[in-house]
Ligand code: 5GP
């Protein structure tokens with residue numbers, strides 16, 4: 399798959415819009431377009447790797463980095479608890495075939511932009 403066909407490669411390259419929460423040389427984190435929790439952030443390597451099932455030994459450090467970024471984002475947002483999820487493969491619920499870590503949380507926080 400070329401970068402042009404992959405929406406997360408497009409976002410990582412700044413060619414497609416996203417609500418970016420964090421970025422460094424190896425990873426980018428942005429809000430999920432269809433949030434499944436009050437806080438739902440995707441942490442994505444800039445390198446195109448299709449899924450955990452396609453991870454090479456050489457790329458293992460990237461996964462550690464994604465988890466570290468998720469931890470920092472959770473701390474910054476003062477999440478008391480959260481879930482970190484990799485969906486792997488079609489049967490595992492993966493829809494976008496560019497590796498990403500879901501950070502889900504914020505159930506303890508009052509929903510924003512709601513009256514009352
Ligand atoms: P998966 O099921 O592959 O683990 O998760 C893919 C996630 O990416 C879904 O939660 C979906 O809402 C999100 N998503 C798909 N396309 C886009 C997009 O263009 N922008 C953003 N911000 N999120 C997306």
Ligand code: ZN
Nearest residue numbers: 404407446496
């Ligand atoms: Zn990609």
